Amino acid sequence: DQQVKQNSPSLSVQEGRISILNCDYTNSMFDYFLWYKKYPAEGPTFLISISSIKDKNEDGRFTVFLNKSAKHLSLHIVPSQPGDSAVYFCAASARTGANNLFFGTGTRLTVIP
Amino acid sequence: GAGVSQSPSNKVTEKGKDVELRCDPISGHTALYWYRQSLGQGLEFLIYFQGNSAPDKSGLPSDRFSAERTGGSVSTLTIQRTQQEDSAVYLCASSLNQLNTEAFFGQGTRLTVV
Numbered sequence: 106d107q108q109v110k111q112n113s114p115s116l117s118v119q120e121g122r123i124s125i126l127n128c129d130y131t132n133s134m135f136d137y138f139l140w141y142k143k144y145p146a147e148g149p150t151f152l153i154s155i156s157s158i159k160d161k162n163e164d165g166r167f168t169v170f171l172n173k174s175a176k177h178l179s180l181h182i183v184p185s186q187p188g189d190s191a192v193y194f195c196a197a198s199a200r201t202g203a204n205n206l207f208f209g210t211g212t213r214l215t216v217i218p
Numbered sequence: 219g220a221g222v223s224q225s226p227s228n229k230v231t232e233k234g235k236d237v238e239l240r241c242d243p244i245s246g247h248t249a250l251y252w253y254r255q256s257l258g259q260g261l262e263f264l265i266y267f268q269g270n271s272a273p274d275k276s277g278l279p280s281d282r283f284s285a286e287r288t289g290g291s292v293s294t295l296t297i298q299r300t301q302q303e304d305s306a307v308y309l310c311a312s313s314l315n316q317l318n319t320e321a322f323f324g325q326g327t328r329l330t331v332v
Contacts, residue, residue, distance in 0.1 A: 107260070109260065111260075137319060139319065139320060141323075146227075146325060147325050148222065148309055148311070148322075148323030148324045148325045148326055149261070149309070149323045150322075150323070151320040151321075151322070154319075154320065194260065194261065196261075198319055201316065201317050201318075201319055202249070202266065202316045202317070202318075202319060203249070203251050203266070203311055203313055203318070203319055203320070203321035204251055204263055204266035204274045204277075204316075205319070206261075206263065206319065207260075208260035208261040208262075209260050210258065210259060210260045211260065
C-alpha cells in the first residue's frame with residue numbers, strides 16, 4: 106500500500122520555465138514532508154521540507170506547497186535550469202527519524218536547454 | 219570522509235550466494251539507516267541503528283536479511299541465500315541523531331542477482 110504517490114514518472118520542461126512536481130499522500134497523520142533530489146549514480150540529497158503547520162516553504166528557486174485538506178504537496182522550481190534535471194522524491198512522516206519516512210516512487214525531471 | 223560512503227558500488231552475484239554490503243556513515247552521526255529501491259518503486263526502509271543497536275528492524279523483508287553496526291560507525295548489511303527479487307539498489311543514510319528526519323544518503327550499492 107503506497108502511502109505516498111507521485112503519479113507522474115517523468116516531466117520535461119523548457120529552461121527558464123516553471124517545473125511543478127506533484128505528490129499525494131493518504132495518511133492524515135503525516136505532519137512532515139520532504140523533497141529529495143537524486144542524480145544518476147548518486148544518493149538522494151535533501152532539498153527542502155515543510156511542516157504541516159505551514160502551507161508554503163521557500164528556499165531560493167524552490168518552493169514547496171502543502172494542501173492538507175487535499176493531502177497534496179507540490180514542488181515548484183522557478184526558473185528551471187538544466188542542472189535541475191534529476192529524479193525528485195517526495196517523502197512524508199508522522200514521527201521524527203528517517204526510519205519513519207515513506208517515499209514516493211519519484212519523478213524524473215528533464216530541463217531542456 | 220565528508221559524506222556517506224558505500225561499497226561496493228555494484229555487485230553481481232549468483233542466486234543462492236551470500237552478499238555483504240558496507241556503509242561508512244558521516245563521522246559523528248549516531249543514527250544510520252538502510253533502505254532499498256527496487257525497480258519502479260520508492261525507497262523502502264529496511265533497518266535503523268542508533269549507535270550499535272537496532273531499535274527498528276521492521277523493514278527487513280525476511281530472515282535472510284541481517285545487519286550489524288560496530289563501534290557506532292561502520293555498518294554491514296548481509297543478505298543470505300540471495301534471490302532474484304533481492305536485486306535492487308541498497309542505500310545507506312545517516313543523520314546526527316534520530317531526531318533529524320533529513321538524512322544524508324550514500325551513493326548506493328546496485329545488487330544484481332543472476
